[in-house]
Amino acid sequence: MLKINIQPVTAFAQNSSLLICPVTQQAVLVDPGGDPQILIDLVDKNDCNLERILLTHGHLDHVGAAKVLAEHFGVTMIGPHIDDKFWFDALPQQAQMFGFSPIEAFLPDAWLAHGDEILFGEQQLAVRHCPGHTxxxxxxxxxxxQSVIVGDVLFKGSIGRTDFPKGDQAQLIDSIKTQLFTLPGEFIVYPGHGPSTTIGEERQTNPYLSGRFG
Ligand SMILES: [Zn+2]
Ligand SMILES: [Zn+2]
Known part of the structure; x- marks a missing residue:
């Protein structure tokens, strides 16, 4: 069974996740948003072999340490979908906007598309495109x-912000309903911020999706 280690980083307490195949110790790191030394220590302490870095979206608190770590571990960085390219181009401005230390723009080594599959060790990740937050x-x-890493699409009791450039709340709600809420209720949801939850709990109680706010 896939091992999932959650490590909050940055002033935004963004949840980086280190996913490890227990059979082979091959691993991927999702959303290394900052605090590179903490994440290097996390990889080292778990005695795993990091294969690549995966990114859910182009916001700085999710990608801020990706380049440093890709170089440190000699691995590639993959994702998100190419429609987030403008957020990577704007990394220096994001640093100002979020109050982070200055950063140079970079791009991932490859973009992901809906339906892609990522394999590491004996594990498989299915990629779904969920636009709306970005x-x-x-x-x-x-x-x-039965787990899903959702970045800033869905949170326990909330959903991602849509007031940034190219954000779209109707599209975000559609993404959640068609791509996440179609999963079985027992699936564990690991959001980019805050505690984990389940698909079933959010389907029943999330105020943005249960119809209470129309
Ligand atoms: Zn975000
Ligand atoms: Zn975030």
Whole structure:
């Protein structure tokens, strides 16, 4: 069963996740948003072999340490969907906007598309495109462990902000309903901020989706 280690980083307490195949110790790191030394220590302490870095979307608190870590571990950085390219081009401005230390713009080594599959060790992640918070946001589903890494699409009791450039709340709600709420209720949801939840709990109680706010 896939091992999932959550490590909050940056002043935004963004949840980086280190996913490890327990059979082979091959691993991927999702959304290394900052605090590179904390994440290097996390990889080292878990005695795993990092294969690549995966990114859910182009916001700085999710990608801020990606280049540093890709170089440190000699791995590639993959994702999100190409529609988030403008957020990578704007990394220096994002640093100002979010009050982070200055950063140079970079791009991932490859973009992801809806339906892509990522394999590491004996594990598989299914990629789904979930635009709305950002236009190129993707989520990573591991069916075997019934878990999904959702970035800033869905939170426990809330949904992602849509007041940034190219954000779209109707599109975000559609993404959640068609790409996440179609998963079985017992699936564990790992959001980019805050505690984990389940698909079933959010389907029943999330005020943005239960119809209470129309
Ligand atoms: Zn975000
Ligand atoms: Zn975030």
């Amino acid at each position: 236009p190129g946001h993707v989520v990573f589903i591991n069916h075997a462990s």
